[in-house]
Amino acid sequence: xxxxxxxxxxxxxxxxxxxxxxxxxxxxxxxxxxxxxxxxxxxxxxxxxxxxxxxxxxxxxxxxxxxxxxxxxxxxxxxxxxxxxxxxxxxxxxxxxxxxxxxxxxxxxxxxxxxxxxxxxxxxxxxxxxxxxxxxxxxxxxxxxxxxxxxxxxxxxxxxxxxxxxxxxxxxxxxxxxxxxxxxxxxxxxxxxxxxxxxxxxxxxxxxxxxxxxxxxxxxxxxxxxxxxxxxxxxxxxxxxxxxxxxxxxxxxxxxxxxxxxxxxxxxxxxxxxxxxxxxxxxxxxxxxxxxxxxxxxxxxxxxxxxxxxxxxxxxxxxxxxxxxxxxxxxxxxxxxxx
Numbered sequence: 001x002x003x004x005x006x007x008x009x010x011x012x013x014x015x016x017x018x019x020x021x022x023x024x025x026x027x028x029x030x031x032x033x034x035x036x037x038x039x040x041x042x043x044x045x046x047x048x049x050x051x052x053x054x055x056x057x058x059x060x061x062x063x064x065x066x067x068x069x070x071x072x073x074x075x076x077x078x079x080x081x082x083x084x085x086x087x088x089x090x091x092x093x094x095x096x097x098x099x100x101x102x103x104x105x106x107x108x109x110x111x112x113x114x115x116x117x118x119x120x121x122x123x124x125x126x127x128x129x130x131x132x133x134x135x136x137x138x139x140x141x142x143x144x145x146x147x148x149x150x151x152x153x154x155x156x157x158x159x160x161x162x163x164x165x166x167x168x169x170x171x172x173x174x175x176x177x178x179x180x181x182x183x184x185x186x187x188x189x190x191x192x193x194x195x196x197x198x199x200x201x202x203x204x205x206x207x208x209x210x211x212x213x214x215x216x217x218x219x220x221x222x223x224x225x226x227x228x229x230x231x232x233x234x235x236x237x238x239x240x241x242x243x244x245x246x247x248x249x250x251x252x253x254x255x256x257x258x259x260x261x262x263x264x265x266x267x268x269x270x271x272x273x274x275x276x277x278x279x280x281x282x283x284x285x286x287x288x289x290x291x292x293x294x295x296x297x298x299x300x301x302x303x304x305x306x307x308x309x310x311x312x313x314x315x316x317x318x319x320x321x322x323x324x325x326x327x328x329x330x331x332x333x334x335x336x337x338x339x
Contacts, residue, residue: 010067014105016119019055019077020048020092021106041066049092052078077108085171086160088242089113096125096246112160113241113249114153127246136247137226145222145250148257155256156241167290168263170256171238175285177216177255178236181270181278184210191229215270215282216251219258223251263289267297268304 009029013022027037038046042062051059055078060071067074079090094101094110098118101107109115116125116133124132134142159170186208200207212233217224224232227247234240234248241252259266267286274282286294 005066006068007066010069013069013073013077014102014107014120016107016109017077018079018106018108018111019052019074021104022077023048025104053080053082053087055080079108081162082160083162085238088238089160095249096127098123098125099130112156113244114149114156114253116149116246116250116253125246131246133246133250137222137250141222141226145254148254148261149250150257151260152253152255152257155260156253167293168259172288173256173259174237174240174252175288176259176267176270176282177214177219177252178234178240179215179270179278179282179285180212181215181218181274181282182213183275183277184212186210187229213278215274216255218270218273219255219266220251223247223254227251263293264296264300267293268301271297271301272304272308 007030011022011026011029023037024034027034030037030040032040034048035045038044038048038051042065043051043059046059055075057071060074063069063074064071079087082090089112091111091113094106095113095115096110097103098110098121100121100123101118107119109119110125117123118125124134126132137145155173156170191211209230211229214233216234217232231245231248234252235243241249244252267282267289270282271279286297289297
């Protein structure tokens, strides 16, 4: 026991630090475990991660009484303002790390899958292999997609807070992005690395493994160009963000930004690239979109399909019709006096 009243030493929370990180830094200073320190704060039996989600005003007041921090400061370190469906998006630690942040500091925004830069240092976040997005996608491609990623992050932030944004919500767009628009197929020649004939024989199983084809690669072709072929498929709907890699999370966020920019064009591009079964699955995902959007998609899709048929018809070489009329001039003439 430390004694009643204010604790003698209280670490100021880092910028954007979450409650579990701050308590995990305080407890060792007092030679306590996290549960013991919570009991010292007047919260015996409480789980620190559950406290981040459900903290009553009385519990916040108890922490404030022992630490001298304001209740507002303590509440700002929690996720109490998030909707329940967004809980699966929050990792227990930073999803990806900043090379300049202390290892024991876990920031609130960096636990979300749509954060790609450190909120304090502005550095590109690194995955578990210390690789950044520019290293995976290239500086030019990453910079070109930055605006779309920012727009997608704004939509996801609004959804997590229960505010919503525009006619479409994040789960409705993710359902389309993760829909299987084509039958699974082995890697194409463009997806395969350069190999010798012997290497192709050695990796025959890899080259013939069917890969799930999803609408994400149509909406974000930049992802299709750089993602490893076996790691290209993502999980369905919200699980795609919650359990995806840094590259997958970036592609899904860009996809949401691109759909927000022009939902009708994105849906038509996916439907045109789909096979018969894939169109059924994509239409099922689109069924949750507003009726006004679906009507515009249907109208423009009919015109796009007509234009595509006319283009293909014009591109085909016309077969020359054989004439059956009697020819007055033979195709060959025999010279006279030659048998």
